[in-house]
Every structure is written in structure tokens, then in C-alpha cells.
Amino acid sequence: MIILFSLLAFVNGGFLMLSQLLNAGLGLRIGPFGGSLVNHVAGALFGGLLLVVGFGAGHFVFSGVPVLYFLGGCIGVFIVALFNYSVPLVGAAFMSVLWTSAQLFVSSLIDHFGWLGSEPIPISASRLVGVGLLALGAYLVFSARGGGNEA
Amino acid sequence: MNVKPQHLVGVGTSILAGTLIAFVVRINASLGQHLGLLESSFLIHFIGAVFALPIVLVWGRFSRDQLRAAPRYLLLGGVFGMLIVIISNAAVAHLGMVLTVGLFLVGNLLFAAVADHFCFFGLPVFRMTMRRAVGLMVAGVGLIFVLL
Structure with missing residues (x-):
């Protein structure tokens, strides 16, 4: 299962x-x-x-x-x-990296500060490392643009 | 590297989308607790459709001819949106939130990389390069750390 x-x-x-x-x-x-x-x-x-x-x-x-x-x-x-x-501007994969990074980062903030009426959950070290790696990965993809949307 | 203004705009709109999703996921979950999963998903799509109609009519470049000319399968995006809600719900019950979200995002990213390379649905091609592949892998490892 x-x-x-x-x-x-x-x-x-x-x-x-x-x-x-x-x-x-x-x-x-x-x-x-x-x-x-x-x-x-x-x-x-x-x-x-x-x-x-x-x-x-x-x-x-x-x-x-x-x-x-x-x-x-x-x-x-x-x-x-x-x-x-x-999607047509940056490609599906790069967009996917960007929006998931933003979502995970913002939802960590919502948890950390207890916005929207939730109990505060402090941001963990592994979360910060993960967000850093996501940002690094996003930079690598951004700097490696291959083909597409050349006009 | 050859960055053009529209790439930066695309980066901004992608980040804005993710920021909105962080909030909307919680709002929609709250509605789901009141009405039930399928009922709330239906209502969310219905309200969205009613809300989008005037926007499109006032300042969209909507043309009925273009819509008619489009291949029929392009109209199915929303059907998959509904399936995703139902499948996620079933998976969370068996796998828990972390594993479900992790596998979901990895599946999303892998399929995106394939689609970018091979040009789906008339969208621009973004060929896979070594640097791009390394970037996607680093981001994938980052996902695992965030979810741990």
C-alpha cells in the first residue's frame, strides 16, 4: 500500500x-x-x-x-x-523550483510567527539549510539558461 | 549567461505565485474542514470561474475563435486540478504530509524538466544542460531538507 x-x-x-x-x-x-x-x-x-x-x-x-x-x-x-x-518566460522546471521555494519559505514564516491563527512553530535549522539549497539550485538553473525563448 | 528583462519578470511572477499558494493552501484547507473535500474544491473552482469571467472580459485578450481553434485537450487543465486534490487527500492518509508533499514536488520537478527539454503544447524549449541538471538536483536536495 x-x-x-x-x-x-x-x-x-x-x-x-x-x-x-x-x-x-x-x-x-x-x-x-x-x-x-x-x-x-x-x-x-x-x-x-x-x-x-x-x-x-x-x-x-x-x-x-x-x-x-x-x-x-x-x-x-x-x-x-x-x-x-x-512558464513561457522561464520554463516549467525553473518556475517549479521558484514557486515551491517561495511557498515553503512563506509557509515556514507563517508557522514561525503563528500567522493566520496557527500555533507558532519555530523555523528549524534544516529548513533554513533547505531554503538556502533551493536558492542555490535556482541560481544555477537561472545562470544555465539553455535554449528557448531567445526572441 | 544572457539574462533579459522578461526572465527577471518571470522569476518575480513565479515567486509571487508560490507566496500566494502558501496562504491559499491554508484558506482552502479551512473551507474543506467546514464543507468537505470535494464540496469545497468544487466551490473554490466555481467561485474562481465567476471571479475570472469579468477580468477576462474587461482586460483579457480572450477570443472565442482562438478558444475554438485550440486543441480540445488544452481545456483539461482544470480536470487534473480536481484529480490532484482527491489523490493528494488519499495519499496523505497513507503516507503522512511530509512524504506526500515531497514525492509530489519531486514528481512535479522531474516532469517539468522533461517537458522543458522536449517542448510540450507549443511552449518554448529549455534544453537540459549540465549546469541546469546540477541546479535542479541541488534544489531537489533542498526540498528534502526543508521537509525533514
Whole structure:
């Protein structure tokens, strides 16, 4: 089971990149925000289909849910548009290094200072080393630009 | 090395995307706790679609002809987005968060490197060089340290 789910988690990362590449390819034709719009429409349609078929386990009860929690979808529109904008400029792999570094660093900060109402978790030495290595790797990729986007 | 302004812009937009993700992951998880996983994922995509429509109509360069001319498979990005949520959730239950995220990010990076080298979906090619490969490996080791 562990091996099966490890493989699934690994392939899932490939799915994310596939999704990012499809959206970016579409973005070249209808603009970064156009690609983001189609992404969200397709996701909503597919999700709606899964709910109708009966895969849902929760319920749509909105009372007592802070309004802030509903804004994730709006931020997501900008995230997908930013991906669509970035891929043709710096390539998928470099973009991947950059956004994962930024995400891991910022979420370490959120933990460290206890933002968003979470319990503070001090940043560890291995985390700092890891962020440093990510930055070094990003620099090496950046300085090694080979081919692509020469215009 | 031949750095052009648009590369720096691309670096900035990639970093901004990751920063937003750090916040949005937690916001979406909070909604998921209230509504359930599939319900919240559906709602997040639906709200995003409604929010994106006016943006695209007002200052996007959206053209219906271009959309019609695009290969159909390019429209499937959002379907994978939904699958990712479901698979991640199943994997976390068996592997824990650290291993799931680690394998996920490594899979993401490897597939990206392959796609860059071979030119997928009409996107520009970024050929693999020794320096690029070393950079990606150093970044991969960095990921492991961050997650430990």
C-alpha cells in the first residue's frame, strides 16, 4: 500500500505539471487570465459531475463559515494566471523550483510567527539549510539558461 | 549567461505565485474542514470561474475563435486540478504530509524538466544542460531538507 500510494503521490506531482503546461499552452492562445478562466470552469464542471454522481462526503452548509474562507478561489485565479504567464518566460522546471521555494519559505514564516491563527512553530535549522539549497539550485538553473525563448 | 528583462519578470511572477499558494493552501484547507473535500474544491473552482469571467472580459485578450481553434485537450487543465486534490487527500492518509508533499514536488520537478527539454503544447524549449541538471538536483536536495 505504501509503495502504491508513494507512486500515486509522485504521479500526482506530474499531473500538477501537466495541468500547469496545458493551462500555459492555452494561455499562449487566449491570454494568461483566459487560461485561468477555462481551468476554473473545467474544474468546477468536473467537480460538479463527481458530486452529482455521488462522490461527495460533506455538505453545503455555509452558516458559521468566515467569508475569508470563500476567497481562496479568487486568489487561485491569479495563481493560475501567474503560472500561465511564467512558464513561457522561464520554463516549467525553473518556475517549479521558484514557486515551491517561495511557498515553503512563506509557509515556514507563517508557522514561525503563528500567522493566520496557527500555533507558532519555530523555523528549524534544516529548513533554513533547505531554503538556502533551493536558492542555490535556482541560481544555477537561472545562470544555465539553455535554449528557448531567445526572441 | 544572457539574462533579459522578461526572465527577471518571470522569476518575480513565479515567486509571487508560490507566496500566494502558501496562504491559499491554508484558506482552502479551512473551507474543506467546514464543507468537505470535494464540496469545497468544487466551490473554490466555481467561485474562481465567476471571479475570472469579468477580468477576462474587461482586460483579457480572450477570443472565442482562438478558444475554438485550440486543441480540445488544452481545456483539461482544470480536470487534473480536481484529480490532484482527491489523490493528494488519499495519499496523505497513507503516507503522512511530509512524504506526500515531497514525492509530489519531486514528481512535479522531474516532469517539468522533461517537458522543458522536449517542448510540450507549443511552449518554448529549455534544453537540459549540465549546469541546469546540477541546479535542479541541488534544489531537489533542498526540498528534502526543508521537509525533514
